[in-house]
Amino acid sequence: xxxxxxxxxxVPAVPETEAGFGRTSRARSSGQWTAWAxxxxxxxxxxxxxxxxxxxxxxxxxxxxxxxxxxQGGAPFSGLDNYRTVFDSPTxxxxxxxxxxxxxxxxxxxxxxxxxxxxxxxxxxxxxxxxRALFLVPWLLPxxxxxxxxxxxxxxxxxxxxxxxxxxxxxxxxxxxSPDWSLASVTIANIWIGIxxxxxxxxxxxxxxxxEIYEAAALDGATHWSTFWRVTFPLLRPVSxxxxxxxxxxxxxxxxxxxxxxxxxxxxxxxxxxxxxxRLGFGNLLPSFGPGAAxxxxxxxxxxxxxxxxxxxxxxxxx
Amino acid sequence: MKRxxxxxxxxxxxxxxxxxxxxxxxxxxxxxxxxRADPPHLFPLRGTFDGYRAVLDQQLPFLGNSLLIGLGTVAxxxxxxxxxxxxxxxxxxxxxxTLSFVLxxxxxxxxxxxxxxxxxxxxxxxxxxSSAGLVLADSTIAxxxxxLIFTAFMSGIPxxxxxxxxxxxxxxxxxxxxxxxxxxRNAVVTVSLFAFLWAWSDFVFATTLDGGGAQQPxxxxxxxxxxxxxxxxxxxxxxxxxxxxPATLLLIVAQRYVAAGVTAGAVKD
Numbered sequence: 001x002x003x004x005x006x007x008x009x010x011v012p013a014v015p016e017t018e019a020g021f022g023r024t025s026r027a028r029s030s031g032q033w034t035a036w037a038x039x040x041x042x043x044x045x046x047x048x049x050x051x052x053x054x055x056x057x058x059x060x061x062x063x064x065x066x067x068x069x070x071x072q073g074g075a076p077f078s079g080l081d082n083y084r085t086v087f088d089s090p091t092x093x094x095x096x097x098x099x100x101x102x103x104x105x106x107x108x109x110x111x112x113x114x115x116x117x118x119x120x121x122x123x124x125x126x127x128x129x130x131x132r133a134l135f136l137v138p139w140l141l142p143x144x145x146x147x148x149x150x151x152x153x154x155x156x157x158x159x160x161x162x163x164x165x166x167x168x169x170x171x172x173x174x175x176x177x178s179p180d181w182s183l184a185s186v187t188i189a190n191i192w193i194g195i196x197x198x199x200x201x202x203x204x205x206x207x208x209x210x211x212e213i214y215e216a217a218a219l220d221g222a223t224h225w226s227t228f229w230r231v232t233f234p235l236l237r238p239v240s241x242x243x244x245x246x247x248x249x250x251x252x253x254x255x256x257x258x259x260x261x262x263x264x265x266x267x268x269x270x271x272x273x274x275x276x277x278x279r280l281g282f283g284n285l286l287p288s289f290g291p292g293a294a295x296x297x298x299x300x301x302x303x304x305x306x307x308x309x310x311x312x313x314x315x316x317x318x319x
Numbered sequence: 320m321k322r323x324x325x326x327x328x329x330x331x332x333x334x335x336x337x338x339x340x341x342x343x344x345x346x347x348x349x350x351x352x353x354x355r356a357d358p359p360h361l362f363p364l365r366g367t368f369d370g371y372r373a374v375l376d377q378q379l380p381f382l383g384n385s386l387l388i389g390l391g392t393v394a395x396x397x398x399x400x401x402x403x404x405x406x407x408x409x410x411x412x413x414x415x416x417t418l419s420f421v422l423x424x425x426x427x428x429x430x431x432x433x434x435x436x437x438x439x440x441x442x443x444x445x446x447x448x449s450s451a452g453l454v455l456a457d458s459t460i461a462x463x464x465x466x467l468i469f470t471a472f473m474s475g476i477p478x479x480x481x482x483x484x485x486x487x488x489x490x491x492x493x494x495x496x497x498x499x500x501x502x503x504r505n506a507v508v509t510v511s512l513f514a515f516l517w518a519w520s521d522f523v524f525a526t527t528l529d530g531g532g533a534q535q536p537x538x539x540x541x542x543x544x545x546x547x548x549x550x551x552x553x554x555x556x557x558x559x560x561x562x563x564x565p566a567t568l569l570l571i572v573a574q575r576y577v578a579a580g581v582t583a584g585a586v587k588d
Contacts, residue, residue, distance in 0.1 A: 034491040035412035042403035042466060043418070049459050050425050053436025060439060071442060117332065125325035131333045133574050137340055140566035140577070142520035144538045145559040148545055149343040152552055158355045160342060192339065253429040256522045260542065278431050281438075282527055289435070296432035307427035311420070 060293035082290040099272040103251040109191045114198025122206045139196035147260035150189040179269030182262045186270050205239030238317040245310040273299045347556035370557030381540035391454035392518035393511045396461040404469020405495050422463040434527040448532030456524040461514035472506035509576045537562050
C-alpha cells in the first residue's frame with residue numbers, strides 16, 4: 001500500500017542560479033548530460049522492472065500459453081481469445097460486482113469514519129497527538145498480520161466477534177465459511193486497515209483551514225453542525241476528492257487481505273478481479289497464465305482510468 | 320464537551336480501533352487448551368509462552384531473511400531514487416515532467432499484475448526463489464515513492480549551497496555526494512523506513528516469486544502456518560506479534576517521518 005505522491009515535487013521550487021555554468025549553449029547541453037546521468041539509474045530501472053514485466057504480462061495475455069510453452073517459449077499468438085475467455089467465464093460478473101461492492105463499501109466507511117475521527121482529533125485535547133499516532137498502527141502492520149488476526153476473530157466457533165454478537169442474541173454468523181458473508185468479512189477488515197490513511201490525510205487537510213474562518217463562523221452564531229456542513233466540508237472538498245480517489249486506486253489493488261482470509265471463496269463469494277487474476281495464474285495446479293494476465297490487464301485499465309482522473313484533479317487543486 | 324471528557328472519548332475510540340491488535344497479543348499468550356473456550360478468555364491470565372517458543376524454534380530463519388531482504392530493498396531504493404530526485408529537483412533535465420508522470424502512473428499498477436510479469440521473467444532467467452530476485456521486485460513498491468520524496472525534499476535546499484560547492488571546484492557528483500545528500504538526511508530516513516516496512520510486509524511478491532525458496536520471508540512463514548490448517552493459533556499470533564515489531568518501532572522512533580510519508584503530497588501543506 002504505497003502512498004501516492006503528487007507531481008508537485010517535480011517542479012523546482014526555486015529557479016536555480018546559474019553560477020558556475022556559463023550561459024553558452026555548450027554549457028547548457030553539458031548540464032543536460034549531467035542531469036540525465038543522475039537520472040540514468042532510475043530510467044534503466046523503470047524499463048527493466050516496470051516496463052518489461054508489464055510487457056511480459058501483455059504478451060502472456062495475447063498468446064495461448066501452456067506450462068510447457070511458458071518455460072520453453074513458442075506459444076501461438078491467439079489475439080484476444082484470452083480476453084474472450086475471461087468475459088465468457090461465469091466468474092467474470094461476480095468478480096466485477098464484488099470488486100465494485102468491496103471498493104465502494106470500503107471507501108464509504110473508511111472515509112466517513114476517517115472524517116469523523118479527523119474532526120474529533122482536530123479539537124486538540126490532552127493526548128490527542130499520541131492517540132492519533134496510535135491510530136496509525138493498523139495501517140503499518142503487515143497485511144498478513146492484520147488478515148490472520150481478523151481470520152481468527154471472525155472464526156465461526158471460537159471467534160470473539162461471534163461471542164460478542166451472541167451476547168445480543170445474534171448469530172453465530174459463518175463469517176468466512178459462508179458465501180453470503182465472506183465478502184462482508186474481508187470488507188470489514190479492509191475498512192479497519194484503511195481508516196488510518198483517511199484520518200491522517202483529512203486531518204492535515206483540516207489543519208490547513210485557517211482558524212479565523214472558524215472564529216468568524218462562531219461569531220455569526222453558527223452551530224457545530226452547520227459549521228461542518230457550510231465551512232469545513234466545502235473547504236475540505238479538494239482534499240476529500242483526492243483522498244477518495246487514492247483510496248479507490250488502493251482498494252482496487254487489494255489482494256493480500258482477501259487471499260489470506262478467504263482465498264476469494266467460498267464458491268467465489270469474495271472473488272475480486274485481483275484475486276481472480278492471481279488464482280488463474282498461480283492458484284491452481286494447472287495454471288492458465290493467459291486468462292490470468294488478461295484479467296490483470298483489465299484491472300490495470302480500471303486503475304489507470306481513476307489514476308489519470310486523480311492526476312488531473314491534483315493538478316487542478318494545485319493551481 | 321470538557322477537555323478531559325474529550326480525552327476519555329479519544330482513549331475509548333483508540334481502544335476500539337486497536338482491539339484487534341490487543342486480541343492478537345492476547346491470543347499469542349493463550350494456551351492451546353483454552354483456545355476454543357466459550358466465552359474466550361479476555362485476558363491471558365493463565366497464559367503460556369508456547370507460542371513464542373514456537374517462534375524461536377521455527378521462525379527465526381524467516382525473520383532473518385526478511386531483515387536481509389528489507390535492508391537490500393532499502394539500499395537499492397535509495398541508490399536508484401536519490402540521484403534521480405537530485406536531478407529532478409536541481410538539474411532541470413528536459414523531459415522531467417514526463418518522467419514524473421511515468422513514476423506517478425507506475426505507483427498505480429496493482430502488485431498482483433507486476434508479480435505475474437516478474438514470475439514469467441524470473442522463470443526464464445532462473446532467479447525464482449532467490450532473495451536477490453525478491454529484493455528487486457520489492458523495490459518496485461518503493462522506488463517511485465522514493466524519487467518523489469527526494470525531489471520534494473531537495474527542491475527545498477537553497478541553491479546557494481550547490482553554487483558554493485561549484486565555486487569551490489566540486490563537480491556535479493561531488494556536490495551531490497558531499498553537499499546535497501548529507502543535508503537530505505530526513506528524506507533518506509523517510510524513504511528508507513518506508514522501503515524497509517513495505518519489503519518486510521510484502522506478501523504478493525513473496526508468494527509468487529519465492530514460494531518454493533530456501534530463503535523465505537516471515538510473511539510466508541505466517542502464511543504457511545495458516546495454510547497448513549494449523550490449529551496452534553497462539554504460535555500463529557505470536558509470529559504475527561513478532562512480525563509487527565518493525566512497524567511498532569517505526570511508529571515510536573520515527574513518528575513524524577511516518578506521518579510525513581503518509582500525507583506526502585496528498586495535501587498542500
